[in-house]
Amino acid sequence: MISIILAITLFIPAVLLDRISGLLWAYFPLYLASYITAGWMVVKKAAKNIVRGEIFDENFLMLIASVGAFVLNFVFSFDGLFSPGGGEEMMDGVLVMILYQVGEYFQGRAVQRSRKNIRSLLSIRPDIAYVLRDGKTEAVYPDEIMPGELFVVSPGEKVALDGVIVSGSCYLDTSAVTGESEPVFASEGASVLSGMICFESPVTIKALKPFTESTASRMLKLVEEAAEKKARHEQFITRFARVYTPIVCALSLLVMIVPPTFLLLLNDVNVFSEWIYNGLCLLVISCPCALVISVPLTFFGGIGGLAKNNILLKGADCFESIASCDVVAFDKTGTITSGSFEVSSVDGDEDEVLSLAGCVEKHFSHPIAKSITKRAGDAADKYVASDVKDFPGKGVSAVINGKTILAGNALLLTERGIEIKVSSSPFTAVYVAYDNKHIGTIIISDRIKEDSAKAVAKLKEMNITSIMLTGDRKEVAEAVSAECGIERTHYSLLPEDKTIIIKKYQSEGHKIIFAGDGINDAPALATADIGCAMGGVGSDAAIEAADMVIMKDSLSTLVTAKKHSKKVISVALQNIIGSLVIKAALMVMAIVIPSFPLWIAIIGDVGVCLVAIINAMRTLSVK
Amino acid sequence: MTKMYEAEDLCCGVCAQRLEVALNKIPDVEAKVFFALGKVKITAPDEKFDEIFKEVKRVAKIIEPDAKLKEIRS
16 A cells, blocks of 8 residues: 555656656656556566466566556657657556556455455354353363363353353344344253353353354354355356456457558558557456456355355355256245144134143143143143043043043044044044043144245245145145145155155256255255255254255245345356456457557456455345 | 464455465365455364475465465364
8 A cells, every 4th residue: 555655656746747848867767666666566476477387467467568568658659758748658557557556455455345244244153252160260262162161151242162051041142043033041951052142141051062063163164165166157257267368468469460560561650559559458458357356256245145144055056056946845844834733723612622631631742742731731730630541543531520531533532432523624633522522623733834835925926836845644735735825745755755756857957946854855955956954054964965054944044045046146147247348348449449548448447346346245135 | 184274365266276276286285265255274184284384384475475374263
């Protein structure tokens, strides 16, 4: 920065002396001094790279363009050197270096700013943790805490390691890890994940995992490694940059030689210098900065933006697949539904049926029994049940107030000669009989997540077909599909059947996302174009097989991922196409317009780069 | 042993790639350069790490004089 200011302070008097007095011995040293202050780093780098055989780098281009301008001035306008304004090309040469350095400075700032933004999105780990050793708290780096050690988290601080609370209680902001915006109350015995923020009162946590294997570190690792898998666009850019610069250099050489040779036949020596000057403009334009800086930032900004929204992408190459997919296949249990049984409706006198059934079911731990007990609440203590019996696969029985109560499937009741009204619901029905009479039916189902239907509807708006792949029965699968608006339902599937169906869709030309909880769906996750593991970085198998990990327990995140991927791809294309079009336009102008000013070429070049970086940063915000 | 370094002034994707290729040419070194993060990851055998890192620094200085390596914790 200082060298730029110094160069400009030298540059201004040089121009004045040049324009007003035309004294070569006065303005030339000033130009030269200004040039050297602005450009000595460029010269040094270019020299180093040439020694290493890396000729076509931007430093070299700038060096040639500016030195070329000086040479041009001495060779072709020598006669005019002593008249006012005689150092015009020299001035251009210095200006190239100054503007290039100004541009580099702003580019550097822009890149650093975007890095800072990306990092702040990923700042889910604390830098320091307070470990309890020999009864004293000690501030240490989190990676020095071993599993089994205790550490204290004060209100407002992030939890560093996964563990379990051993004393105290607090509210936890789990949004960074689970996407849940509502704070969760946690007390002794509750497990805590790193990345959660503690509120209200301090807690002491026993570390269960080392820092590097804790949730926050694993999330970060995924995101950082995502940068390694480059998107196709990015690979194209790197390859393109390798050939682009030499080609433009060759082109500029042609411009310098071919037209003047023809014109020389017309005996017009002056045009020679004009064409060389135009060739120098081309050299300046041939710098691929705008592309090689902005495109990687676009993709990484996109990865960072999604990470902030609890969506972890395993590679920048995923954006393209997500953006172009047209089918989303959902697993049912744990993905569309919450995976926990709940009483969804009760036929008959609801209070009476629930309290009678609850008093019996509370003695059992089967998921169905638990769901009834939970729904009954306090009513489950209304009666005292004796002689409680379990009929595995059928239901339970007990005696209340001297009369028999039965709760179970149809068989349990009909075996005992009780007439029942058969339920028409596709879900699990628990028939309740009291005193040999069927008094009501409790319908139990796996609760559908609140936003499942909304997410499916939104996907449909985007012309994406939603299908369901489930191992469950036809009736249940179809009922859940109908409620969520899912278009096609494949039921009674084994895990390998899911893979076969995904392959079938792919062979029909569809691009397919598979979203599953990842526990037994690893083959399907790996087969789909994009495998999306729902529900956190817990299982290694799921992360291994998936391309995308969603920390939040909601299907709407898929809609977010889809929308954002489209945005990232379009920003990348804008940057690629925009930069190329502007560069092409500049090139045409530099060739066609006689004495096209060098400094416009460089401002155009640097300007495109800055605009592209700013555009790239749009991918940080997710809507 | 794997260590992460900050290379704040890494100017562009092409420079990053050039640096990565050059660092990987050093024997026993596995290097990854993350342009968007401005970070360099070096994996090398524990016993030779300090020695190797000197070489890494030297190579990095030749390739990208601006990109000074600064160690960051895990």
